[in-house]
Amino acid sequence: MPISDAESVVMDVLWRRAPLSADDVVAALAASTDWQEPTIKTLLNRLLKKRAIAAERDGKRYLYRPLLKRADYVHSESKSLLDRLFDGRVAPLVAHFSERRKLSKKDLTELKRLIEELDHDA
Amino acid sequence: MPISDAESVVMDVLWRRAPLSADDVVAALAASTDWQEPTIKTLLNRLLKKRAIAAERDGKRYLYRPLLKRADYVHSESKSLLDRLFDGRVAPLVAHFSERRKLSKKDLTELKRLIEELDHDA
DNA sequence: GTATTTCAATTACAGACGTAATTGGAAGCG
DNA sequence: CGCTTCCAATTACGTCTGTAATTGAAATAC
Numbered sequence: 001m002p003i004s005d006a007e008s009v010v011m012d013v014l015w016r017r018a019p020l021s022a023d024d025v026v027a028a029l030a031a032s033t034d035w036q037e038p039t040i041k042t043l044l045n046r047l048l049k050k051r052a053i054a055a056e057r058d059g060k061r062y063l064y065r066p067l068l069k070r071a072d073y074v075h076s077e078s079k080s081l082l083d084r085l086f087d088g089r090v091a092p093l094v095a096h097f098s099e100r101r102k103l104s105k106k107d108l109t110e111l112k113r114l115i116e117e118l119d120h121d122a
Numbered sequence: 123m124p125i126s127d128a129e130s131v132v133m134d135v136l137w138r139r140a141p142l143s144a145d146d147v148v149a150a151l152a153a154s155t156d157w158q159e160p161t162i163k164t165l166l167n168r169l170l171k172k173r174a175i176a177a178e179r180d181g182k183r184y185l186y187r188p189l190l191k192r193a194d195y196v197h198s199e200s201k202s203l204l205d206r207l208f209d210g211r212v213a214p215l216v217a218h219f220s221e222r223r224k225l226s227k228k229d230l231t232e233l234k235r236l237i238e239e240l241d242h243d244a
Numbered sequence: 245g246t247a248t249t250t251c252a253a254t255t256a257c258a259g260a261c262g263t264a265a266t267t268g269g270a271a272g273c274g
Numbered sequence: 275c276g277c278t279t280c281c282a283a284t285t286a287c288g289t290c291t292g293t294a295a296t297t298g299a300a301a302t303a304c
Contacts, residue, residue, distance in 0.1 A: 023281090042263075060270070061280090077207060078218065085199060090215070091233050093215070094236060096197070097212050107212045111237055112241075144252080157292090159294095161292075165292090
């Protein structure tokens with residue numbers, strides 16, 4: 001079961017720090033969203049149902065923590081984009097951004113370093 | 123207005139060849155999907171409403187062609203993924219796939235060539 | 245010119261999603 | 275013990291999406 005955009009915002013909080021109570025999550029999201037508390041509770045419950053997080057009782061309230069790993073989520077999202085738009089490969093995406101001149105100096109240096117490294121241990 | 127997954131499948135057909143009649147699109151999708159004709163008509167109409175395509179009368183039927191450019195669609199989808207998951211930059215995505223050993227030989231050669239080229243004319 | 249065919253336009257409908265209000269139950273206060 | 279308070283659980287509701295059936299209008303065939 002895929003997790004939705006709004007749900008992934010909640011996941012982000014839990015990936016950063018967990019376990020957290022519902023109130024902790026609400027507090028963490030107060031800065032970046034204007035979601036009401038019940039909204040966030042709903043999202044937590046949907047994530048529970050999807051087995052993306054787990055809840056453990058802590059006295060009267062629950063503490064939530066991720067089951068889904070961020071890296072796995074990132075990977076499935078990225079892979080699905082690559083598959084849909086770039087023939088499943090990374091290079092065409094980089095080429096696209098290069099054509100649009102959307103590669104920063106930082107990107108360039110980093111890519112160079114990466115490739116050298118890969119060449120090195122290949 | 124963003125276009126949905128199913129809608130983008132229809133766009134793919136029109137990006138490949140246009141203008142096409144509704145029946146042409148149905149025929150083109152018969153191989154890859156099992157959508158019924160009314161389904162595809164609905165998607166065409168939603169795309170029209172979203173101004174992603176235009177229709178021009180051709181006798182009794184319409185011919186459809188893209189208004190939204192594929193490169194623009196690809197870019198907005200990719201950018202939104204990068205922004206959400208990779209701090210808006212390309213290199214961290216490449217790094218992610220590299221860590222997962224999901225860079226093919228082909229990707230490697232292509233990336234190397236790309237970077238050389240960029241270095242060259244920088 | 246009526247019957248049939250061919251399209252397009254309208255309507256339908258269940259599930260997901262974003263957003264939230266309301267209800268219910270347990271825990272603490274007086 | 276009954277009242278309030280604090281959570282969590284349930285219910286709500288409009289929109290979008292995927293999928294399609296039904297209706298309507300124009301053209302064609304007899």
